[in-house]
Amino acid sequence: MNRTPPSARVALRNLLIVLVITLAAGIYAYGWTVTDIDLEKPQDEQRQTNVQNALRELLSPRIFEQDRKIITTTTSFLMDCEGESPAAPESSDDPYVRVTPSCGKAGDVVTVEAFNFESGVQAGIRWAPVEGQRRPREVLETGRKEIIIDSTGDFKGQIEVPRISGSSGQIHQIEFLASIPSGPVRFSKITDEVIRRMAETIFMALVATSLSIPISAALSFFAAHNLMRPVRVPVGNLMMAIIALPIGWLIGVNVLAVIGREAINFFQGDLEVSVLSLLPIIGLGTVAASRSVVLLETPSLSHRLWAIGQQLVFALILSLLIGVIGGLSLVLGERLVDFADSIRPDNNVGLGNWLATAVVDGINGTGNLLNIIGGLIELSMNSIGGLIGAFILSSSVTNLTSGMLRSIAGVPAHLLGGVMGAINGVLVFAFVAEIAKSAALLSLLTPLAAALFAQQIVVLGHAAWRARQKKVVLSHVERIVRWLIALAAAATAFVITFIQLRVGRTVIDGTLPSLETIDIMGIEITLYLLNAMIIGGVLGSVFGLLAGTRQPFSIGNVLYNVTRNILNGLRSIEPLIMGIVFVIWVGIGPFAGVLALMLHSIASLGKLYSEQIETIDEGPIEALKATGAGHLQTIIYAVVPQIVPPYVAFTMYRWDINVRMSTIIGFVGGGGIGLLLNQQINLLRYRDAGVAVLAIAIVVSILDYASATIRERIT
Amino acid sequence: MLIIENLTKIYDNGFKALDRINLEIPDGQFVAIIGLSGSGKSTLLRCINRLIEPTEGRIIWNGVDITAASDDEVRQIRRHIGMIFQQFNLVKRSKVLTNVLSGRLGYTNSLYSFLNYFPKQDRQDALANLDRVGIRDQANKRASELSGGQQQRVGIARALMQEPELMLADEPVASLDPATSHSVMKYLELLNKEDGITVLCSLHFLSLARTYAHRVIALKGGILQFDGLPTEIDENRFKEIYGEEAIEVAIS
Ligand SMILES: Nc1ncnc2c1ncn2[C@@H]1O[C@H](COP(=O)(O)OP(=O)(O)OP(=O)(O)O)[C@@H](O)[C@H]1O
């Protein structure tokens, strides 16, 4: 019990408040020093003129251009007054120029007057000797060479007579050059360029956003706590599935991918034959699909086998179909490009031809897109086959063994768990170590995984002990003790793995683990991988022994945490930094920008989407589960209708952000208008840069408005 | 026949919501479950279709041990157990017809579900079931546009799509006014009488239980407090179930 008298407590609290405020003020003051705030600099006169000039030019964008004609009006000047000075020109209503006095020597100051010019005209004065270079003269009053004729249409200013040797007695000309706009006003070259770059920018944002939508939508389900939390599978089933994954991958790569590639090659051939031979495949697929659900009260083994057979057929057909799509995309793409070439008009003069060119460009673009899709499928056929194989095999194996696993209980279940756990540990750690060896920071993954395992082992061990004691209620103290032991176990596992795998060297030196290999029964394996696998095997077997095969495992929580952390990590990297990496990878240009924006959009849309899922009404999910609907069906009918409107709204919002970002991603070489802006700024062409800035401002505010309106409509 | 043996549920936080419940419910009975808020009514109902995993005990329905069923088997069993909820649990943005059809998902090929397709027979049945609960004309409205009573009837139609043999109703009328409550309860009564569907219905008002139920079960703090005929509940029993200070109010 706290028995401090109230007044003392109040005093203590006040003291605390004062302390906190002082501390906060100190931190804030430090912030000022660090940010180098200096009130002198903005007052420096030179800097002020600089910034004024830059701003003036930025705010005077060179949107329009007009050709200019130079009109030269001359008057004569006698050097050194040796002879008769030229007569002053007669005054008239036409433009004319007068110099007084009309003779003099080098260094003299003479007055030049110009009459009857248009106000606002730009002009300049040049000294034209009899022979040799003409020399632009500075107007002494302003200290500048440019002259702007004022509203009277006249000009009066003083210049200095230049020093030109051996010119005594010669008559020189003083030229008054007026630059007069002539011809039609038109958009400047930079405006043309800005419009083209702006279109590129908008499309970059469009492509990046649209590519990221399906990926982040899929990820968002895994990053939604409410959907993932209840997903549990018995440990035994999970371990079976994991064991089946690499085998399925190998089968997929060696069988399914080969089939897919054959399909690509076959369908790349003759279009007509291909389309015809497609029919039986479609038919077969439809039959398989419509019969793929076996609705039985209690599935017997033969029914399970039948279902698995169907899954295998499904895997084959799926690989075949993907191959077919790839092949057809390639051949169709090529044909479209050829077709576009064959009908391309010779020129795009006139509206008709211009339109035709646009259509042909469209066809050509579609062909190229198909080619890219086909190429992508061809490139990734191995992974596609592997994924399909891994997925189908592991779901089949789980299906087939779940009955058997359920019938095993007691000690055998724990022994089986230990064996499978060891295999799983080896596999999981091989996978993690494979990732971990690619960079110093990633090398921490293996010790972290070991720590996680150790912590889980403590939790399991505790649960087993509690079951033995027939204890139900978990006391507060017990919880804390368990937490401490888990922490200690995790730290131990971390340290052991850290030392064993020499992670320290990797982190400090930035070098990757050594590729020293040893030979075990004819299989060559790096020592690093072997060590990781041994650690995994040990941890896995302990885990499996304790868990047995029947315990439910929150696989949903694991998936949730992994997805969330990856998304958060990605989101914390600015697209500009991603842009730098992609520029290194794919070179300067819009493609790099698209990739950077896409990656960042995936992360942030994934997060935003998943937050939407977390706020949905979960009642319908429960109701549909109660009707006997499957996971996927529940998501399609209870979740999707609820999230479509916010997804559309957030996608609009993201597109808006992506347009903004793509305007600057060019600064690191990511293409779009930023590239142009960067060039103009580096060349100190602020008036040209101004056009780009203006364009950005216009487009961004239009989009801002549009996306806000659309979002309002939907929600 | 639904047999509940020694059913115990302890939540993850250690709270014991059900304590060794034993029940035998013959087919075709209309059973009301009453009890104070927090007495474990919802937990009991959700254990029966395994929306909540029981901690101990067995639930045997028509000779099948529900508590021992695998995930796949649970889904097969759930198809025959309808459920309606206090908050109706409809997808508000979807059409009434879609909501009703979704009761059929357990019987539908997942690939069809991807394409949002239901067989013609199912569509006809959905309309027929809406007709049965008297709101066929609302089929194409959004669920959110319906009144509470109508929404609960959509919930009943959705459950009917499953062709259930057992209907779990978790306070189906707790958010409805008295008149609407009766109309919804009448539909449950109808299903019980016409289709012979066993009904397990948790209720807040004893008067409703008296009107509609063949049998009343009372829970108190997770323990089975009373199991008998509605007429057997006199003032003393009532005070046992609801506490000393409670007075019975009727819903007219
Ligand atoms: N997920 C959960 N975790 C922990 N405790 C829970 C959980 N769900 C319910 N409980 C507790 O279990 C007890 C029984 O809950 P249940 O919902 O079954 O009561 P009920 O009789 O349906 O009450 P009501 O009339 O308010 O719906 C309550 O005290 C509740 O706090």
Ligand SMILES: [Mg+2]
């Ligand atoms: Mg309840």
